Structure formats: structure tokens, C-alpha cells
Amino acid sequence: MKRILLLGMGPTALSALESLAGQFHVVGIVRQVQTGAETDDTVARRAHELAVPVLPDVSLDGVQRAIGESQPHCTVVSSYDRILGPHILGHGKFVNVHYAALPHYRGRANVNWAIINGEPETAITIHAITPGLDDGNILFQQAVAIGPDDTATDIYDTLNEIQREALSETVARYLDGFSGVPQNESESTYGCSRIPADGEIDWSKSTDHIYALIRALSPPYPGAHSYLEARRITILRASPLRDGRRYVGRVPGRVVGRSRADGYVDVLTGDGMLRVHEVAMDKDGETIPAAAVITSSRQTLGLRNPDLLLRIEELERRLNALTKK
Numbered sequence: 001m002k003r004i005l006l007l008g009m010g011p012t013a014l015s016a017l018e019s020l021a022g023q024f025h026v027v028g029i030v031r032q033v034q035t036g037a038e039t040d041d042t043v044a045r046r047a048h049e050l051a052v053p054v055l056p057d058v059s060l061d062g063v064q065r066a067i068g069e070s071q072p073h074c075t076v077v078s079s080y081d082r083i084l085g086p087h088i089l090g091h092g093k094f095v096n097v098h099y100a101a102l103p104h105y106r107g108r109a110n111v112n113w114a115i116i117n118g119e120p121e122t123a124i125t126i127h128a129i130t131p132g133l134d135d136g137n138i139l140f141q142q143a144v145a146i147g148p149d150d151t152a153t154d155i156y157d158t159l160n161e162i163q164r165e166a167l168s169e170t171v172a173r174y175l176d177g178f179s180g181v182p183q184n185e186s187e188s189t190y191g192c193s194r195i196p197a198d199g200e201i202d203w204s205k206s207t208d209h210i211y212a213l214i215r216a217l218s219p220p221y222p223g224a225h226s227y228l229e230a231r232r233i234t235i236l237r238a239s240p241l242r243d244g245r246r247y248v249g250r251v252p253g254r255v256v257g258r259s260r261a262d263g264y265v266d267v268l269t270g271d272g273m274l275r276v277h278e279v280a281m282d283k284d285g286e287t288i289p290a291a292a293v294i295t296s297s298r299q300t301l302g303l304r305n306p307d308l309l310l311r312i313e314e315l316e317r318r319l320n321a322l323t324k325k
Contacts, residue, residue, distance in 0.1 A: 001024060001025045002024050002025065002073040002074070002175060003024065003025050003026075003027045003070060003071065003072045003073050004020050004024040004025065004026050004027065004072055004073065004074055004075075004076055004171065005026075005027050005028055005029075005030070005066060005067060005070055005072040005074075005075045005076070006020060006026055006028070006029040006030070006052075006075075006076050006077075006078065007029075007030045007058075007063060007075065007076070007077045007078070007079075007080040008029050008030070008031055008043065008077075008078045008079050008080070009030070009031055009032060009058055009079050009080050009081060010078075010079025010080075010081075011079065011156055011160075011220050012078045012079045012097060012099070012156070012159070012160055012163060013029065013031060013043045013078055013079050014042060014043045014046060014160070015160040015161065015163045015164035015167075016076065016078035016079075016097060016163055016164075016167055017029055017043060017046060017047060017050070017052065018046065018050075018164060019163060019164045019165070019166075019167040019168045020076060020167060020168050020171065021050045021052065022168055023168040023169070023171075023172060024168065024171070024172075026050070026052045027052075027053070027070040027072055028052060028053040028054070028055045028066055028070055029043070029047050029052055029053070029054055029055065030055045030057070030058055030062065030063055030066055030080070031043055031044060031047075031054055031055070031056065031058070032056055032058045033054055033056055034056075058080075058082075059082075060082055060084070060085070060088065063075075063082075063084070063088060064087070064088050064091070067088070067091050067092065068091070072092065073092070073093065073175055074092065074093040074094065074095055074171055074174070074175055075092060075093070075094045075095075076094075076095045076096075076097070076167070076171060077094065077095065077096040077097065077129065078096075078097040078163070078167075079097075083133070084129060085131065086131050089129060089130070089131060093128075093174065093175065094128065094129035095126060095127070095128060095129065095139065095170070095171055095174060096126070096127055096128075096129045096134070096136070097124065097125075097126050097163055097167065098110070098124070098125045098126075098127060098134055099111050099122065099123075099124055099125075099155075099156075099159050100114065100122055100123060100125065100191075101121075101122065101123035101125060101141065101143060102123075102125040102127060102134055102135075102138060102141070102183055103134075103135070103183040103184055103185065103187050103188040103189070104187065104188070104189045105122070105189060105190070105191050106133055106134035106135070106188055106189065106190045106191070107133065107134065107190045107191045107192060107193070108191055108192060108193040108194065109191055109192075109193060109194040110122065110191055111152050111155050111156060111159070111216075112152055112194060112216045112217065112221065113191040113194075113216075114146060114155075115146060115150070115151075115152060115155070115212055115215055115216035116209075116212050116213055116216045117212075118208070118212060119146055120145065120146060121143050121144060121145045121146055122143070122144055122146060122155060122159075123141055123142060123143045123144060124140075124141065124142055124144070124159045124162050124163060124166070125138055125140070125141045126138075126139045126140040126141070126163075126166065126167060126170045126171075127139055127180065127183075128174065128179075128180055133190075135183055135185070135188070136180070136183075137179055137180030137181060137182050137183070138180050138181045138182075138183060139170050139173065139174050139178065139180040140166050140170040142162055142166070144158050144159060144162070149215070149239075150215065151215045151216075151218035152215065152216050152217065152218050152221060153218045153219055153220075196222045199213065199217045199221075199222060199223060199224045199225055200224075200225055200226065200303075201213060201214075201224050201225065201226045201235065201301070201302075203226070203252035203253035203267065203268070203269055203270070203301060203302050204252040204269075204270040205269065205270050206269060206270050206271045206272070207240045207241075207269040207270075207271060207272040207273065207274050208240065210224075210238075210269055210274055211238060211239070211240050211274060214235050214236075214237075214238050218236075222234070223235065223236060223280070226253070226301040226302055226303075227301065227302055227303045227304075227307070228293065228294060228299065228301060229299070229307050229310075230303065230304075230307040230308055230310070230311050231281065232281075232282075233279050233280070233281055233293070233294075233301070234279060234280045234281075234285075235276055235278075235279055236277075236278040236279055236280055236287055237276075237277040237278040238274050238275060238276045238277060239274070239275050239277065240272065240273075240274060240275075241266055241272065241273040241274060241275045242272075244257070244266060244272070244273040245273075247268055247273075250268055250270075251268060251300060252268055252269055252270050252302075253267060253268065253300045253301040253302040254267070254268045254297075254299075254300045254301075255267055255294055255296065255297050255298075255299045255300065255301070256268055256273070256297055257273075257275075257297070258291050258294065258295075258296075258297060259291060260291050262291075263277065263278075263289025263290060263291045263292065264276060264277050264289070264290055264291060265290045265291050265294045267301055276290040276294070277289070277290060278290060279293060279294075281293055
């Protein structure tokens with residue numbers, strides 16, 4: 001049985017592991033877990049059930065060492081956030097799982113960007129790894145439609161299941177001599193990395209744009225956020241309001257409707273209205289109805305100068321009180 005080393009740091013690793021373990025001897029999975037905390041990590045727990053060692057050193061040196069010690073026939077990458085250079089790629093065959101239709105959307109955060117950009121579909125691409133960024137021969141590709149209400153979680157669930165079905169067979173074909181189809185470099189596009197701060201909502205944007213951002217940053221991502229009187233608020237669930245009142249006097253971010261019974265608030269956007277159903281007020285905070293914390297139609301979401309000035313004045317009062325003691 002041929003030996004496979006899996007690099008799997010993110011949410012795609014579980015189905016990759018289960019697919020590969022059904023056909024190969026998986027000699028290890030490179031995944032960062034705390035010592036003694038494997039039972040808290042679904043992938044590490046499944047690796048233990050499959051008798052696959054979890055290798056917690058995810059550095060490039062750690063990967064090179066793992067390859068040298070296990071001598072795999074192929075190293076498979078599914079959710080690894082470092083670029084493998086020629087000094088590593090020279091040690092055998094490498095395959096990567098990329099959740100986009102290469103050569104489009106090379107780089108990072110591909111599912112997120114596809115939803116944000118209003119793409120009608122994305123894809124799973126399994127390709128051979130070469131020193132360039134996501135530019136090796138395509139071994140397998142299958143498109144997946146993005147529905148108007150699909151979240152990143154929905155798309156990941158679909159793509160993960162396709163990976164579960166296709167990965168091991170694709171790797172087997174590659175090891176048996178299938179070289180794949182070259183990518184058309186002239187069609188390549190790229191997506192940059194995203195950080196949590198990129199999830200701030202600009203209420204002057206269109207309703208569809210804001211709704212897409214909220215869907216794109218659903219778990220496991222940190223969520224689209226705004227500010228309520230300078231306090232961060234994460235929008236967990238919302239929906240476009242297509243038949244609401246038409247506002248010609250418009251303040252984007254202004255709350256114009258609220259239902260205490262149903263828990264929602266209606267917020268003006270640049271061109272319409274968004275109904276916000278559920279929010280969280282703190283990082284990793286509990287899900288609560290939007291109307292429980294947004295209590296007035298006089299409130300406006302977003303980071304506003306008056307709110308910041310009030311916070312500064314409050315801090316100055318506290319500082320003055322401390323200095324007088």
C-alpha cells in the first residue's frame with residue numbers, strides 16, 4: 001500500500017483524511033493541535049481512530065522533516081497556509097486541493113471571495129504542485145453552484161463531500177502516471193488573504209453586497225461586523241428586505257424598523273434595506289436577537305465620530321478622576 005503524508009490545517013482536512021485513509025497508508029497528518037488536546041479537535045480525534053499520527057509541527061522545517069522521516073509516495077495538501085518551496089518539492093510528488101476553479105482565484109480565501117464577488121459558482125480543483133502559486137497541472141475539477149442564500153459554511157460542506165469522494169482516486173491516478181491538464185496562464189486571477197478587519201460592513205454599499213459579505217464570513221470565519229455606539233457587533237444572520245419602504249432621505253446604517261417580538265431590526269443600506277436577525281456582541285459571544293441589543297430607531301450602525309468622541313470624553317473623565325486621587 002502506498003504511503004501518503006497529509007498537510008491539513010483547516011476545515012477541509014477531515015474529508016481529505018477520510019478519503020485518503022480508505023485507499024492508502026496515511027503515514028501522518030501535519031496539523032497544529034495542543035499536546036493532550038487531541039480529543040477537542042475533530043480531525044485529530046478521527047486521525048487517532050484511524051491510527052494516523054498527528055504531527056503538530058506545521059512549520060516548513062517540520063514538513064520537510066516529516067517527509068524525510070516517512071518517505072511518502074505523495075504529499076497531499078488540503079488546507080495548509082504556507083508555500084512549499086523548491087527545496088521541499090524536490091523530495092517527491094505533491095498534490096494540492098484548491099477550492100476554486102483554477103486558474104481562476106489562485107491564492108487565499110477563495111470561497112469567501114467568490115461569495116463576496118457574487119460569483120454564480122466556485123469549484124474544487126485537485127492539482128499537482130509546482131513552485132508557482134497554484135499553477136500545476138489540473139488532475140480533477142468539479143464546479144459547484146453558489147445559491148443566492150448560500151453561506152461559506154454551505155459551500156464548504158458541499159466541496160468537502162466532493163473531496164471525500166474524489167481525492168483518493170485522483171491521487172491514485174496521479175501516482176499511476178496521469179499527468180493532468182496544464183492550466184491556461186493567460187486566464188489566471190488571484191485573491192489576496194483576508195484578515196478579520198476586512199469584515200467590517202460599509203453600510204453605504206448595496207444590500208446585496210452587504211448580504212454577500214455576511215454570508216461569506218459565516219463560521220468557521222469570524223463574521224461580518226459593524227459597530228453600535230462604538231462597540232463591536234457581529235452580524236450573524238440577516239436577509240435582504242425587498243419590499244420595504246423606499247427611503248429618499250437615507251442614512252446608511254440607520255435603524256428604521258424593529259420587532260421586539262420577532263427579534264429583528266431593519267437597517268438602511270446604500271440602496272435598500274437589510275433585516276438583521278441575529279448578532280453577537282463580543283468575540284465568540286452567544287447568538288442573540290438583534291432587537292435585544294439594538295433598541296431604538298435613532299441608532300445608527302457603523303463607527304461614527306460622535307460615538308468615538310463620547311468614548312474619548314468618558315475615558316478623559318475616568319483619567320481625571322484617577323489623577324485626583
